[in-house]
Amino acid sequence: MQTFCSPCFATRVPIRVKALHTNQRTVNNPGSMAETAAPRWAQKTITLPPQKRGCHLVTSQILKEIGQDLSGFKCGLAHFFLQHTSASLTINENYDSDVRDDTETFLNRVVPEGTSAPWKHTLEGPDDMPAHIKSSMFGCSLTVPITNGKLNMGTWQGIWLCEHRDYPTSRRVVITLNGI
Amino acid sequence: MQTFCSPCFATRVPIRVKALHTNQRTVNNPGSMAETAAPRWAQKTITLPPQKRGCHLVTSQILKEIGQDLSGFKCGLAHFFLQHTSASLTINENYDSDVRDDTETFLNRVVPEGTSAPWKHTLEGPDDMPAHIKSSMFGCSLTVPITNGKLNMGTWQGIWLCEHRDYPTSRRVVITLNGI
Amino acid sequence: MQTFCSPCFATRVPIRVKALHTNQRTVNNPGSMAETAAPRWAQKTITLPPQKRGCHLVTSQILKEIGQDLSGFKCGLAHFFLQHTSASLTINENYDSDVRDDTETFLNRVVPEGTSAPWKHTLEGPDDMPAHIKSSMFGCSLTVPITNGKLNMGTWQGIWLCEHRDYPTSRRVVITLNGI
Incomplete structure (x- = not known):
């Protein structure tokens, strides 16, 4: 840079x-x-494979999909939008998997689950309402700067997919690139 | 698509x-x-009518405002920015109102309120400091992809305005559309 | 406007x-x-000086850096991206410092720290894992509308840098401006 x-x-x-x-x-x-240079737009929807409940580092999976597209942008923004309400996207530590495990531990402690939980919305299982809450806590979208053809994250940052449901399902992410 | x-x-x-x-x-x-196509920008400020404390689905209200503008974009991003510090915007389930009620229940459990709460900032009422905290927990802005003239959210996703104050007031949202 | x-x-x-x-x-x-007008992009990385653990209002520091750049945009978006995983950016009240103190109090109550905390990731000190969690709770990036050459925030909104580590370090923010 x-x-x-x-x-x-x-x-x-x-x-x-x-x-x-x-x-x-x-x-x-x-x-x-x-x-x-003329501003350009690129958009695609990728499907991330099912993951067990917890926090998962998906930076490399995403870069496999958009790395070549990214290389065409000198400066811009990459937007990642998860099309679900029971999972989330966040940026956090990319090295020690304990950080992801501890974050899952935190989420399970802060959002009550099971028979003592106060939820009315229980039709889809005891893990469903907590999953919705966690989704709003961490959010379903990320915006990351693009600089010289790459995501300009910090050395220790990575993109996490947090799966909040017990039953793993594939998750769709709409990726939008915009820049020069 | x-x-x-x-x-x-x-x-x-x-x-x-x-x-x-x-x-x-x-x-x-x-x-x-x-x-x-030449990238285009559109920006407007809308005022959402007062809502009682709690989480409210506002997708259709927002689409009434920007639906026609959106239709001109094949690909882009829609940005929603709430100009307040005691309410929030989030994306979550668009069907069962129990999900919104349960989310309000969660927020009230996780952020202490009333005489036992440890807040110094109490001049504007017991619900004010909790409202500020909830605003940072869920955030005051959203970015949603635009695809073929529509917000490209998942089937079950909707935009929520979360009102964290007891006294309902109207809330301003700056909406910025950008795309081709 | x-x-x-x-x-x-x-x-x-x-x-x-x-x-x-x-x-x-x-x-x-x-x-x-x-x-x-032709859409334009500008991007720079600024370094915010070390701050003690807690929430800090940094709007004026940021505007010193980008105010002149902003003035060239009639309509657009400003994106702020913190390149760290143990601090966060949020938008909240810009007036009473008690709001920032109370928010720090909340974060320390909701995320356990010390010998009774359940974390596995403890090598970097007792404040490290809580800092990672707080970073995902508030997030590491913000997008703010630009209108007539200024950040179009509400009257009471300001940009906060939340430092979650005990030992103050400087923090890098990648700022990307895009608009007409």
Whole structure:
């Protein structure tokens, strides 16, 4: 990633500027429109295979699907939208699987389940209403910056699919890429 | 929705590709720019009428506002931004109102309220600080893919406005559409 | 912000339309393309200085960095992406610091920490696993509408950086602006 400060940020010392991509005229060469490119859109729906209840790292599965598409974007945003109400997408630690296990432990402690739980919606099983709540706690969509053809996540970040139901089912994710 | 695998995904068997929209040159007809269109933006602020404390399905209210705008986008993203700190937007089950009631029950159990609650910020009433916390738990914004002129949510997904204050007030949502 | 109802919304009375920006042909002057502008992208990474554990209002720090860039966008979206898994970004009340303190109190009550906590992932200290969980509860990214060169947040909204670790470290945020 290119590292420079544009003149307009030169006097802002406390917060360090690491990178700037733009499709406006470039600062050092204002006559050039080399950075200009027509914005593009790409969208597809992928189906992630069934996973057992818990948190699962799916970054590599997703990159297999969109890696080639991503490589065409210098700067943009990738949006991931899970089309379900009993699972969730979140970004968290990509290394130690204990973090994913502990997160599942937390979710099961914070959302009551079973005969003592206060839910009215129980027709689809004792794990269903807790699954809906967990889905809203973590959310069903993510937006990640694209920089130089890659998802610009931190070193330790990865994309998790959190399956909140006991019975594993495949899960659809609508992926939308937009950028230059 | 068109269903095909582009050549570049042909070898990726485990994850099924369901759809691909792009405004790049199409794979099967590289000379054609039929898919190319100028990206467009539309933005408006709507005001949702006052609702009692709890979770409310507002998909149809929102679609009444943006349905015609949406129809002009083949592929894109719709962004919904609630301009308040004591309510939230989330996506969850669109059918059984018990799911919304149970979610409200959960929120009231997980965030303490009343004389035993540990809050310092109590000037605006006992429901105010819990409302702020719930707003950050569920969030104040949503991004939903647009595909073929519609919000591309799952069959059972809907947009909820969660009102966390006791006294109902109208709530503003800035809606931004972007796509081709 | 311009306030008008476009003809296509004239029959939708219950939900008040406050504003509409578009780069399509304008309704009142269909021959004019005055609203049309080429979509633009800008992206940079900023580093927020170390903060103690707790919730911190960082709107002004962020605006110092991107205010000039923002002023070039009439309509668009600003995306903020924290590249870490033990801190979070959220939007909440921008006035009373007690709200931020109470939110930190809530997070520490809802996520167990210390010797009685059930975590397996403890190598990086007792505050580490709780920090990961809090990061997924509030999330690591925000999307905010841009209107007339400014972040279009509500009167009482501000951007918070929530630091979940005991030891303060600087935090990187990738900021992506997109609009017309």
